[in-house]
């Protein structure tokens with residue numbers, strides 16, 4: 001089985017991090033927790049339903065980070081991108097404004113869902129929009145809490161109406177066009193021309209963009225080579 005190329009980098013919390021020695025396909029969530037030992041990001045449903053695994057992704061300069069479910073993204077999809085985990089947005093000596101407001105409003109009971117809520121809620125502060133019930137509900141619609149109840153969580157955000165945060169700095173890394181993780185090849189064409197050439201060159205492949213359906217297939221230890229053409233770097237799309 002092939003191993004991952006040493007040239008593959010993901011920027012995690014501002015640090016260029018090598019992806020190597022992986023002889024099996026892996027989700028972003030498993031990589032963060034097991035290879036990087038960043039355990040603040042939680043695994044709940046592992047199927048994109050609960051938001052406990054939320055992290056931020058930053059794909060380009062001058063872009064605002066988006067919250068994604070790291071259990072539904074394969075590591076091969078995020079090569080060359082910037083990822084920010086809960087450890088990258090605040091710690092106990094330096095809480096971010098959402099964390100402070102959660103503490104003040106008792107918005108966490110068992111705490112399992114809390115990192116995911118904080119990640120999603122922080123995206124609201126990167127938008128220069130007025131915080132209201134609608135955008136609070138939209139922002140938190142992918143996050144489930146089973147014990148605190150939503151009222152204190154929503155109240156925490158209502159208090160942040162005048163708080164804005166500068167988005168994290170984007171750190172560029174060289175984009176590579178193909179990375180192998182375990183038995184899977186991930187291709188990252190940059191434009192439609194490259195995409196067309198690739199589809200003529202490779203026989204069996206799947207297109208991969210958000211991956212919310214395809215990535216529920218968990219054949220990570222498969223010995224069959226799989227080819228994925230990732231669409232997120234294509235300018236025209």
Ligand code: FES
Pocket residue numbers: 042043044045046047048049050051052053054069070071072
């Ligand atoms: Fe539930 Fe990822 S662990 S959405």
Ligand code: FES
Pocket residue numbers: 107108109110111112113114144145146147148
């Ligand atoms: Fe326990 Fe939300 S605080 S699940």
